[in-house]
Amino acid sequence: MEKLRFEFVVKSGEDPKTNVICMASITDADKRVFLIPEKLQPVRLHDTILATQGFQKVRNTLQRRHDKRQVWISVTPEISESYMDEDGNMQFQGYLLEEITPETREQTPAAGISGETLTKILENISGIKDVSKPQNIRSLTEKFVIEKFGRKTSNVCQWIVTFETECTRLGIDEDSKRIEALRLFLEDSCLDWYSSMLIKYTVNSEWSMWTKIFCETYADKGWSPIRYAMSFRYIQGSLLEYALKKERLLLEINKTMDKPTLIDLIATGLPNFVADKIDRKNLKAAEDLFNNLRGLEHLVGKKIPEKKIVVFENKTKEKNEKYRPCRICEKENKTNRYHPESLCWFRNKNSDGIKRDQIRTVNNSQLETELNEIDPKN
Incomplete structure (x- = not known):
């Protein structure tokens, strides 16, 4: 007797708090799968299936939302009339069911997930990427854990080995891609070297040649x-x-x-x-x-206290002048007087006397001139 395999799934009803058993698809003996449209999936619409013993087992098995079971049910005249037309096409209530082929299966969402999204999820889990897709070198190099090469880098060979390790980790294995990525990690005059290499050898040359010339150019052979x-x-x-x-x-x-x-x-x-x-x-x-x-x-x-710098001035001269008799006082017959000559009272007195004498001389000259100009008759 011919059999059909029915797939049942527990979904939410019109009220989100209620669960409804739905018929999702039908598979025939030739393993052809036919989808049932969502509006015709509630099992209450399938009277001929509700009366079978197979469905009674499914009802007792499905307890929680999103649970699913597939069960084979023998094709009775009632089931054949409900799901097959006179020409053997799968249908339900006059609606021809869609057959799932390998091409349409990739485009059909499975459990609410598109085929493209499912592919990305599998790639992230397995770590395998589609090599046919072009790689964005700049976005990949942002994940590099390496400093740029410049004049301050001391060991060029060690740096290029680290760069190759990062390329391998991020899946940059082609020589042209590595040469392209190298430009993003050079600075200063190294960019001029890179431009010259592109002119001489192009980006399609061998990576081993680039590394050899790179190490020979920037290797520091000094101490x-x-x-x-x-x-x-x-x-x-x-x-x-x-x-x-x-x-x-x-x-x-x-x-x-x-x-x-x-x-x-x-x-x-x-x-x-x-x-x-x-x-x-x-x-x-x-x-x-x-x-x-x-x-x-x-x-x-700890803060080290600052040392105060003490300037030792040469006070020998001042000391000698302080304890040496004043020569001005000695001229005035005032002996045994010890004080700086700049502060001597007699020095100041003599300078004042000189000034007064000069003023008196000037005044007498002027007076004499004035007297000579006066008419003696007057």
Whole structure:
């Protein structure tokens, strides 16, 4: 006997607080699926199905909203009349049911989710992206965890390795895409180098060639970065900030440096009175040193009182003048008088006398002139 598989789903009724059992689809023996329109889905409209034993089991099984079950039911004359026409087409109440094909299944929402949305969800869960879609390099590079390359970068080879690691992490594997992304992480005169490389080799060249030329151009073959990192010492400020900066400088020149050597080089740049308070045996990693330094910040946090600069003036001359007899007084036969000559009373008296004499002389001359001009007859 021919059978049909009916799918039942519990949905909300006209009142959102009530649940209604609905018939969602019908599948025939050839596995062809036919959808029932939403307005014809309530099971109360399907009288011939309500009377079957299969539906009674489904009713007892479905308890909560969104529960669904599929059950095979034998095709009786009543069921055949309700769901099949004379030509064998699937129908219900004169409405021809739509058959679901592989093409229409991708466009048909499943449980309220479109096929495109479902694809995006699966991509996010699995981490697999459609390689056929073009990648936006600028949006991808915003997720890079790397600083830009410039004149202050000391180890070019180490930087380019970190850049390649970030490209691999974000799925930028093509050589042309990596070359395009490199431009966004260059600054200063490095941009001129990039423009020259584009003119000579274009963006479609090999990435390995770009990395080789990049390292050969900017590799620092001198000792300046190493000398600066090794001799970097604490001067003032926070102990932790000093330690973090020196760790960065040391790792930039040698990323594979072992932990004990790294700790020793950081500690040797500390003041002796600070380093002597740290037990070297308990330091297993640089973080242990940082933790100790945070507890010793009070040693360098105290304000050192400013030293007052005392200017010692040469008072020998003044002392000699103070305890030497005044020569002006000696001329006036006033001996054993000790005071500065600038304050001598006789000096001031003599200067006043000179001024008075000059004034008297000028006055007599003027008077004589006036007398000579007067007519003696008068």
